[in-house]
Amino acid sequence: MITRRTALSLPLALAAAPAAAQTMLAAPAAAPAPAPIALVMNSGGASVSVIDMTSRQVINTLPTYREPSHWALTPDKREILISDASGNALFAFNPHTAKPLGHVRIADPYQLGYTPDHRYLAVNALRLDHVDFYDATTLKLVKRFNPGKKPSHLDFSPNSRWSFHSLQGSNALASFDLTSLKMRWRVPIGNTPAGVLWHRGRLLVCIMGGNGIVEVDPRNGRILRGQATGRGAHNIFYDEAGQRLYVSNRLGGTLSALDPVTLQVQRNYRIPGGPDDIGIDPAGRIWIARRFAEEVAVMDPATGDYDTIPVGRSPHGIFLSTCLRQTGEITAERL
Amino acid sequence: MGLDRCFSIIAGAIDQHLILPVLYRFGWMEWGDLSFNWALVCVYGLFAVILTYAVCWPLEAWRPVEHWPSRKAVLVDIFYTLLNRVGVIPVVTFLLFYQVQTDFTGQLVDMGFIPPTLETLIPGLFGHPLITFGLYALILDFADYWRHRLSHSFRAWYALHALHHAQRQMSFWSDDRNHILDDFISFLWFFAVGLAIGIPPLQFPLLILGLRFMESLSHANIRLSFGPFERLLVSPRFHRLHHAKRAAGRHSCNYGAVFPFWDMIFRTADFSAVWLPTGDAKAPEALATGSYLAQQLTGAKMFAAALARRRHT
Numbered sequence: 001m002i003t004r005r006t007a008l009s010l011p012l013a014l015a016a017a018p019a020a021a022q023t024m025l026a027a028p029a030a031a032p033a034p035a036p037i038a039l040v041m042n043s044g045g046a047s048v049s050v051i052d053m054t055s056r057q058v059i060n061t062l063p064t065y066r067e068p069s070h071w072a073l074t075p076d077k078r079e080i081l082i083s084d085a086s087g088n089a090l091f092a093f094n095p096h097t098a099k100p101l102g103h104v105r106i107a108d109p110y111q112l113g114y115t116p117d118h119r120y121l122a123v124n125a126l127r128l129d130h131v132d133f134y135d136a137t138t139l140k141l142v143k144r145f146n147p148g149k150k151p152s153h154l155d156f157s158p159n160s161r162w163s164f165h166s167l168q169g170s171n172a173l174a175s176f177d178l179t180s181l182k183m184r185w186r187v188p189i190g191n192t193p194a195g196v197l198w199h200r201g202r203l204l205v206c207i208m209g210g211n212g213i214v215e216v217d218p219r220n221g222r223i224l225r226g227q228a229t230g231r232g233a234h235n236i237f238y239d240e241a242g243q244r245l246y247v248s249n250r251l252g253g254t255l256s257a258l259d260p261v262t263l264q265v266q267r268n269y270r271i272p273g274g275p276d277d278i279g280i281d282p283a284g285r286i287w288i289a290r291r292f293a294e295e296v297a298v299m300d301p302a303t304g305d306y307d308t309i310p311v312g313r314s315p316h317g318i319f320l321s322t323c324l325r326q327t328g329e330i331t332a333e334r335l
Numbered sequence: 336m337g338l339d340r341c342f343s344i345i346a347g348a349i350d351q352h353l354i355l356p357v358l359y360r361f362g363w364m365e366w367g368d369l370s371f372n373w374a375l376v377c378v379y380g381l382f383a384v385i386l387t388y389a390v391c392w393p394l395e396a397w398r399p400v401e402h403w404p405s406r407k408a409v410l411v412d413i414f415y416t417l418l419n420r421v422g423v424i425p426v427v428t429f430l431l432f433y434q435v436q437t438d439f440t441g442q443l444v445d446m447g448f449i450p451p452t453l454e455t456l457i458p459g460l461f462g463h464p465l466i467t468f469g470l471y472a473l474i475l476d477f478a479d480y481w482r483h484r485l486s487h488s489f490r491a492w493y494a495l496h497a498l499h500h501a502q503r504q505m506s507f508w509s510d511d512r513n514h515i516l517d518d519f520i521s522f523l524w525f526f527a528v529g530l531a532i533g534i535p536p537l538q539f540p541l542l543i544l545g546l547r548f549m550e551s552l553s554h555a556n557i558r559l560s561f562g563p564f565e566r567l568l569v570s571p572r573f574h575r576l577h578h579a580k581r582a583a584g585r586h587s588c589n590y591g592a593v594f595p596f597w598d599m600i601f602r603t604a605d606f607s608a609v610w611l612p613t614g615d616a617k618a619p620e621a622l623a624t625g626s627y628l629a630q631q632l633t634g635a636k637m638f639a640a641a642l643a644r645r646r647h648t
């Protein structure tokens with residue numbers, strides 16, 4: 001079995017030798033880029049489907065332990081980590097080729113993300129009511145919080161001072177100071193908060209027990225305004241290129257496109273089959289994991305039409321390797 | 336379209352149009368991530384009931400062990416089956432114990448224990464989910480053998496389990512007739528096992544369904560043995576011997592649920608080619624022919640009495 005050390009050897013090597021790392025990072029640009037792939041986390045199938053984005057065919061299915069759900073790119077973008085909550089593990093893959101790079105055992109990882117300064121890997125353990133901060137290079141636990149019930153989604157301020165976590169079972173939003181690793185505040189936010197996104201100096205939080213999102217002041221957790229999107233607003237994504245926000249509405253079975261400034265809904269797309277996480281390809285098409293349908297839908301936002309690709313059971317998170325061409329921070333929410 | 340995908344779509348529709356609206360209406364959306372799994376449990380459970388009925392009913396009509404003038408005593412078993420298989424009891428148990436379970440597991444994790452899976456204990460299993468599943472099935476069946484055997488060994492525990500044995504008209508509906516406290520003990524038992532070896536991979540619901548089908552079949556009122564395979568899988572004849580009147584109580588045989596291996600290894604197997612009447616002569620009549628509530632109440636009283644007697648002696 002691959003150990004904690006070898007599985008994540010690259011970030012370790014990079015941390016040890018930053019100068020060498022830069023030349024290593026520059027190298028792949030010269031080699032021909034591998035064909036773009038999509039990785040789909042089949043949470044009910046204990047597997048990751050690898051899709052050739054050009055032919056739209058599943059070309060490989062890779063095993064995990066039990067329940068892969070979400071992903072994070074390592075700071076050097078050389079590994080994608082996929083969380084497996086009931087398998088108590090993080091699985092590492094090459095994000096360009098999907099080559100398995102081993103796994104590490106950590107408790108109940110659900111949603112996860114590296115702080116923008118690459119110091120910590122923050123992990124929400126939804127089932128155990130833990131918010132865990134791991135050292136980004138060694139993956140040793142640095143600090144554990146029990147801020148409330150069912151921590152689900154998370155995001156950070158771009159200056160890495162603060163983190164924000166929705167507490168799905170406590171109807172609250174919690175924020176931590178990442179310098180002192182102390183809780184800053186915990187405020188009631190609405191029934192069953194889910195997706196969290198830092199957006200233009202504010203926070204946007206989906207209210208799954210309600211019918212839309214709220215905008216929150218990150219300094220104190222005060223709610224500034226609300227915007228209706230659809231019943232059961234679940235997750236929120238930001239399209240870097242198109243400057244659009246997307247909100248998936250679980251009960252409404254829709255994907256809402258929002259103006260990033262006014263937050264007004266511009267269009268609602270009907271997506272049957274339990275839409276979950278999304279990815280956006282360079283042509284602007286939206287790749288949507290559809291939980292019940294066991295498919296990925298590839299939708300043209302101009303027409304709302306979509307093709308489907310059958311994947312495994314209960315597809316949850318989705319990663320498109322085309323996002324690796326972007327510079328700067330890449331997370332599951334900033335596409 | 337595969338059966339699996341078909342079931343997922345049905346479960347998705349149930350979740351979307353039935354469960355989620357209820358959760359939403361009452362402000363319980365925090366369960367919205369799990370409700371699809373509940374719907375799946377219900378859909379597979381219902382399919383298992385239909386499948387069992389479709390296979391066992393004609394067989395019971397064709398080669399019954401016993402002919403009954405009235406099938407009234409079977410009705411309550413049908414109720415038990417629906418309650419258990421179509422998800423009511425499993426979901427309620429899950430919800431009741433959710434917090435206890437997470438708090439307890441959280442404490443263990445705080446102490447540095449990360450619950451393993453069989454693949455972390457035996458790394459060679461990783462990437463072979465079918466073999467892993469088979470191994471889980473064996474281990475869980477082994478654990479169930481001992482749970483069942485112990486439930487016959489302790490007076491108070493058998494006071495609960497007697498409900499399962501009281502049925503004199505045993506049929507393929509009888510597998511789920513258990514006292515609710517007995518169900519809770521089973522839940523805790525398998526939670527403990529889960530902490531030690533993790534939960535099995537869940538991508539083979541049809542196999543899980545097959546195992547449950549075997550448990551129903553083993554109770555069926557069918558003159559059926561598996562011939563040369565009698566020592567590989569528990570047959571109706573094998574389990575009927577466990578339910579025989581003479582075997583009720585503390586000295587029984589054939590405790591295995593799916594595989595007879597454990598009975599063979601621990602010398603409790605009886606492969607006699609006989610078809611004996613079932614029931615527990617010592618059990619109060621309410622346990623045999625009473626309503627669901629009467630059975631539960633009687634079982635609870637017997638349990639309390641057995642506990643009290645233990646304290647006095």
Ligand SMILES: [Zn+2]
Binds near residue numbers: 483487496499500
């Ligand atoms: Zn028994």
Ligand SMILES: [Zn+2]
Binds near residue numbers: 499510554574578
């Ligand atoms: Zn039985």
